Amino acid sequence: MTSKKRLVLILLAVAVLVLAALAFLKGRGGPEPADKAQSAGGTPAADAARPALTVRVARPTTAQLPITLAANGNVAAWQEASVGSESNGLRLAEVRVNVGDRVKKGQVLALFSPETVNADVAQARASLAEARASAADAAGNAARARTLAQTGAMSQQQINQYQTTEQTARARVEAAEAVLAAQQVRGRNTQVLAPDDGVISSRTATVGSVVGAGTELFKLIRQGRLEWRAEVGSAELGQLSVGLPATVTAPGGGQVQGKLRSIAPTVDPQTRNALVYVDLPGLMQSEGALRAGMFARGEFLIGQSEALTVPQVAVVPRDGFNTVMVLQDDQRVRLTRVQAGRRIGDRIEVKGEQFGPDSQVVVEGAGFLNDGDLVRVAEAAAQPGQPAPSPAPAAPAATPAR
Known part of the structure; x- marks a missing residue:
């Protein structure tokens, strides 16, 4: 017999022995399929009954939430006064305040050089004295002329001339007094005074400059x-x-309380918006978070209403919608879409057709769950009527072969 035929006979014998062994094991009722399933990780039923996550739940609460109207706008000065020079051609000698300084009404802000004004005042006083002397002489001449009018020593024309001279001299005195008063006012204007209490927001005054009347300094x-x-x-x-x-x-996030003072009587025809003016009382320019010129947002408190709120962590955005996981009686969760509204602290207002005050929402772990997942509640004792899950029965041990 050749070696090739001998190899074929050996392979046939081995095949017969394998078939006989398989038939013997089948007749003895070999290992159950359940053992194989158990070795692979458990039965499908056991996998289906295993919770996906341990979560915490909470019930919605009712709270009174404010009804607000949001708006945007600019912060500006309530009234801004322009402080300027009332004298013409004077040199600015001293500036006593800077931007941001608080001042009181009547406080000296700047000083002009007074030499020129003092000289003009002295000249006006001298002119007044000269006018008064001329007026006294004219008054004496007119009095003597009126005395001689009854004797006929002077003509009526001469008497009228003396009286006219007296009146002219008196008018010159009044004019000189007016000039002196104007020069004295000009002398007082060498001091630039604050017209009201407030805060300096701008300063253009420079020491040494010669400014004209009406030039803005602060x-x-x-x-x-x-x-x-x-x-x-x-x-x-x-x-x-x-x-x-x-x-x-x-x-910057700071908040300031104010009160609506007035509403503009007209609406902008381009934007269809109207301006409303909110007073921010007691807020100095150098204090707080707001400054004139800032763009700020705010809210008007219109009223209050009752709302259903849940913790903010319970609301999870999915596919462009706000959702919550509602716990069912069978310990599974249902994905429910809600409308998020106002916020108060760490809670948020929610509205939904399939959502009510008796619902229980998942607070922790909602973002890791899908619709229909089985969950385990951390406070199991707080859920009445829910018996503790019993452990799955152990699979019977395989009988060893004899």
């Missing part, structure tokens, strides 16, 4: 008061009224 925010000029659409104007409280938020 700008003053009267009483340090600011106002918020908010733009409100014409459709929302009916919700506002004078006296409503407003909260103005600065770009």
